[in-house]
Amino acid sequence: MAIEVRIPTILRTHTGGNKTVSGAGDTLGALVDDIDGQHPGLKGRLVTDEGKLHRFVNVYVNDEDVRFTGSLDTAVKDGDSVTILPAVAGG
C-alpha cells in the first residue's frame, strides 16, 4: 500500500502527464520529499524556500484541508488519499 497523490493539471509537467502518483511518508512533508525524489521539481511548486506550503496551492489529506490539520506536519498513512489543487483566487 502507498499514499495516492492527485496532481493538478499545472503540475503534471513534473509527472509525465500522470494525474496521480504514489509515495510514502509519515507526514505530509515526508511524503512531499518522497514524491519529489521520483518527480523532481514538484516540491518547489508546493513548498516555499522557508519550508511552508505555498499560498497558491491547497492540499487535502482525504477531505481535510491541511491548513487546519498542521500543514506539512499533518500525519499521513498508507491508504490515505492526498489531493493537490491550485487555489482559485485573484483580485
Added chain:
Amino acid sequence: MLRIDRSTFDAIVAHARRDHPDEACGVVAGPEDSDRPERFVPMLNAARSPTFYEFDSGDLLRLYREMDDRDEVPVVVYHSHTATEAYPSRTDISYASEPFAHYVLVSTREHGAQTGLVDDVVEFRSFRIVDGQVTEEDVELVTPESQP
C-alpha cells in the same frame, strides 16, 4: 477564441451584477478536451470583497471531485472586477494556474444597477494566462444548435 452560448454569457453577467460591489466568481465546466463551456457553476466568493475573490477550499475540493467524476475540466474560470477594467490584475496573474482555461473577466464598474439605460454596460473579456503571460482572445457568442 472563446465560444460561449448566450445563456451562459448572460448567467455570468447576471451573477456579476448580483454580487456587485463584491467580486463574483465561478467556472463553466465542460467535457475534457472539448473546449466547450457547458455547465455553469457559480461559486461563493469566500473573501466577500470588492477587491479579491477566492473559492472556499472545501467548495474547491467538491467542485474538482465533481468535475473529475464527470470527466470535465474548468473550461472557463470567471470573476468580476467591480471598480476597474475587465483585465487580469497582477494578483489574478500570480494565481492563474489553469493553463488550458479561458479566464473571463467581467467589469461591473459601469453597470447601472440594471437600469436598462444605454450606458448600463458590463464589460466581458476573455484571456489565456500561461506562465504569467496574458493573451486576450475574441469572444464569440454561439447558439447551442450551432455547436458541432
